[in-house]
Amino acid sequence: MSLDVSISRRGFLKGGAMLGAGLVLAFHLPATLKRLQAAQAADAPAKEYPPDAFIRIAPDGTTTILCNKAEMGQGVYTSLPMLICEELEADWSQVRVEPAPAAIVYAHPVFGIQMTGGSTSVASSWEQMRRIGAVARTMLVETAAARWNVPAVDCRAENGFVLHGDRKLAFGELAEEAGRRTPPASVTLKNPKDFKLIGKATPRLEGPDKVSGKGQFGIDVRVPGMLFAVLARPPVFGGKPKQWDSAAAQAVPGVLAVKAVAGGVAVYASNTWAALKGREALKVQWDDGPNAGFSTAEQRAGFQKLAREPGTVAVAQGDAPGALKTAAKTLDAEYEVPYLAHACMEPLNCTVRVDADAVEIWAGTQFQTVDQGNAAKIAGVKPEQVTIHTTLLGGGFGRRANPASDWSNEAVEVAKAMPGKPVMTVWSREDDTRGGWYRPHWVSRLRAGLGADGLPVAWLHTIVGQSILAGTPFEAFMVRGGIDATSVEGASDLPYAVANLQVDLHSPKSPVPVQWWRSVGHSHTGFVVESFVDECAHAAGIDPLEYRRRLLAKHQDPRFLKCLNLAAAKAGWSRPPEKGSGRGIAIHESFESVVCEIAEVTQKDGRVQVTRVVAAVDCGTAVNPDMVRAQIESGIVYGLSAALYGQITLKDGRVEQGNFDDYPAVRLSESPQIEVHIVPSEAPPTGVGEPGTPPIAAAVGNALFALTGERHRRLPLMPVAKS
Known part of the structure; x- marks a missing residue:
């Protein structure tokens, strides 16, 4: 089966600038997922959604796959590399995975933004990732064939090597030179009967780090000089604080400041416990607003009537x-x-540093592009000046893909009030359950x-x-x-x-x-x-x-x-x-x-x-x-x-x-x-x-x-x- 591969030069250059030397591939392809295509307007103009997936092969043969989807337990840090490596013919024992940075080159092929959701990660990447692997394999084979001065068709890739008769060259020996070649205009994907990885039960690549505690979730982030904050939020949706007394809160050991921010009153401290105790001591009078009388019983009656x-x-x-x-x-x-409620095992959290001309975010997010754009608006910078480090997610279920970016926006507001300081905004379990x-x-x-x-x-x-x-x-x-x-x-x-x-x-x-x-x-x-x-x-x-x-x-x-x-x-x-x-x-x-x-x-x-x-x-x-x-x-x-x-x-x-x-x-x-x-x-x-x-x-x-x-x-x- 011959498949055309459209390669975005702009995306390739952007990706290469981020990832440095070695074999780096970026790809651009049209939407393929039937269900999401059908959701678009029938009269909408044809669109192309440019997700770019990357391969990095080190001289020692280590193959690192940058995954453009968030890992929240569903296994994309293994399944997507499997798709690439099936066609690449990499040595699976040398495959590693890293989260991709937030950039439009990693956008979802249908939605056009970098995101994870809708049970689309593998389905939308099925051909995309395999093409990536096939193109990389072709470039490696062509490089080895040129060195040996033999036809590329007489060579093959297998388990991290390119082979020709008794000769072989490791991918690590070829990667840098292969990365300078012009990618092929078309590639042939494997017949399913020849699959070696796809369809096989394969242990998680990130599993050992989760078991050992090495894997970093959002709640695990530690940045030098960071502060911890919790927010006192209105108990009624649509409410706001009228006035507050912070004296008792500021007397709690470890509490450093109390400030009004969009969404409530933030308590900053040297550790989470002090921030939580400070919030308990904070005295706030709330204006409950127009929704103070809202009840489920009344809503039920109205819904039943409708x-x-x-x-x-x-x-x-x-x-x-x-x-x-x-x-x-x-x-x-x-x-x-x-x-x-979504009730993710890891409550919401987000670490942010806001500088005069840049924002840096550490979070387990499903919605990088949306969060990046909303953070830029709050901080008054351009989206490309917002860096997002995507961590492992302790559950998502959609909550960490919020179109309003409510939880990450809140963290940006909290950090903005402490310019230059990294601040982790933490939600307690009760905050999470009652947060809407x-x-x-x-x-x-x-x-x-x-x-x-x-x-x-x-x-x-x-x-x-x-x-x-x-x-x-x-x-x-x-x-x-x-x-x-x-x-x-x-x-x-x-x-x-x-x-x-x-x-x-x-x-x-x-x-x-x-x-x-x-x-x-x-x-x-x-x-x-x-x-x-x-x-x-x-x-x-x-x-x-x-x-x-x-x-x-x-x-x-x-x-x-x-x-x-x-x-x-x-x-x-x-x-x-x-x-x-x-x-x-x-x-x-x-x-x-x-x-x-x-x-x-x-x-x-x-x-x-x-x-x-x-x-x-x-x-x-x-x-x-x-x-x-x-x-x-x-x-x-x-x-x-x-x-x-x-x-x-x-x-x-x-x-x-x-x-x-x-x-x-x-x-x-x-x-x-x-x-x-x-x-x-x-x-x-x-x-x-x-x-x-x-x-x-x-x-x-x-x-x-x-x-x-x-x-x-x-x-x-x-x-x-x-x-």
């Missing part, structure tokens, strides 16, 4: 209202899911009309919840005709054969700041749709697995039935569950991947225990099967935490949860036995980081219904009592 009114139509296929009237049987149900930017609160009303065969002839779904794109740069191409595409994804594109389908949307405003959360809109539609399908199956008196098979029979994408049947076979669906146990099934497509999950549950004294989850996933080529399984397992446990416990509620404008005692995560002792089975595929890779989350709540809820006969339509299943 759910019974027509919204803006997202999709209308056939005549769903008319078909509903003539159906043999009708169903009507209301579902609700709450605000959810949640997964939205959603209410859905569903109505279905069943035909004589029990299958739906009409399906109507009204969705109520905040838009996460309103007011962001993504609004221009992902909100059309009043429809936020992320609000209805997973509901407006059902895989099931329903002749008459209507989905409409209400996007009310709220003072509570919201953004994407792991699996975005699929986090609520996966639960709602698959739970209601289960309701239809039971109303029709048809086994839930067989019901889905019938609904999928006419679907042109065979992946759904493959996943459904694989999960059912591995879970032993044909056998009844053990006594006292219930079994439920759910299947959902998100980020171009299909995941089916079957959950087994028990219940005693109102306590739900999920004992086993069997998952089948079709994600195209599994570049690193270990990473695929780990991410599906992670998505299941993360979604299970939300399904069982997760909720953010507000009363009198204040968030009622604060720490893991009232916003719990599933502990090891509660975690089910999880089996992940990967459907073999040679298709290009699709998303993996998020698709494991959407089906789990429905699978558990459906299992509970099978066990108890009680249908759970509001999450969480086991809300924590508020003290």
Whole structure:
């Protein structure tokens, strides 16, 4: 397969200037990821998004890959180097990985900014990274062939060497000279049958550093002369400080200063503990502003009312209202899911130094370009004068990809008040939980009309919840005709054969700041749709697995039935569950991947225990099967935490949860036995980081219904009592 490679000279020079001597390659290619291309306006002009990935080969043969994606546990520091090195033919034992600096040459090939999210890292880099490796290999081979005065076609690269008969030259011996060659206009990528790395379970490159403690997360950053700061923030969204008394705070040993900054009152100290104790001693009178009376209960009532009114139509296929009237049987149900915090294990933090003509940032961020631009505005410098050092992330789930750059902007403001001093702004767990930017609160009303065969002839779904794109740069191409595409994804594109389908949307405003959360809109539609399908199956008196098979029979994408049947076979669906146990099934497509999950549950004294989850996933080529399984397992446990416990509620404008005692995560002792089975595929890779989350709540809820006969339509299943 011959592929053209378009190389940006400007990007090459910018990359080379940053990385110094050796073999440095920068690439420019058009967008390729189908899902994100489709999200752009149909009439938008064709665009090219220039991500540049780099290879650096040292004289000793060490091959360093600069990764343009953030590593937050999903394994890109291994998977992306695997793509490059598959084609490069580097010696994997000599491969190292480093975070790429913040520069437009590292932009996402579809979004055009440097960022990590949307389960797109491997999918969007599939050809890009392999091309990089292939071009580098070609240049190395050509260099060796020229030295030997033989045709390049008679040479080959293997395990860090270029070979010709009995002769061989190490990559390290060739790199500097190869870097001066003109890159080839086209390269040939490997046939998948020849893959040596791709498709093989490969240990993480960054794993040993994480285990030893050598790996640097944002919270680990230490810069000479740095200060530590915490911010006293308004307890109500939209509030502000009226006045404060800092005398007691400044008397705390280690506290160095107290200053008003945008967003609240900052306490600066020589260590985090002193800053936190100083904040405790700080006396602030707050102006709660117009949102002091906001409550979840009132919002719920408003959302429920809207759910019974027509919204803006997202999709209308056939005549769903008319078909509903003539159906043999009708169903009507209301579902609700709450605000959810991201609850990253590493609370938010960001270290910043602001000088007169430069800003330096150390942070675990998913949004380098956006954070860089926003920091520049605050500091009054150009974006290229803002340097970002991307550290490892102790969890992201979207929180560290904030379009408003709320947490990094705050840190820049805090550091700006102490010019020339590096300052780490730290969030406590309570700050993090109460700081907003949640997964939205959603209410859905569903109505279905069943035909004589029990299958739906009409399906109507009204969705109520905040838009996460309103007011962001993504609004221009992902909100059309009043429809936020992320609000209805997973509901407006059902895989099931329903002749008459209507989905409409209400996007009310709220003072509570919201953004994407792991699996975005699929986090609520996966639960709602698959739970209601289960309701239809039971109303029709048809086994839930067989019901889905019938609904999928006419679907042109065979992946759904493959996943459904694989999960059912591995879970032993044909056998009844053990006594006292219930079994439920759910299947959902998100980020171009299909995941089916079957959950087994028990219940005693109102306590739900999920004992086993069997998952089948079709994600195209599994570049690193270990990473695929780990991410599906992670998505299941993360979604299970939300399904069982997760909720953010507000009363009198204040968030009622604060720490893991009232916003719990599933502990090891509660975690089910999880089996992940990967459907073999040679298709290009699709998303993996998020698709494991959407089906789990429905699978558990459906299992509970099978066990108890009680249908759970509001999450969480086991809300924590508020003290």
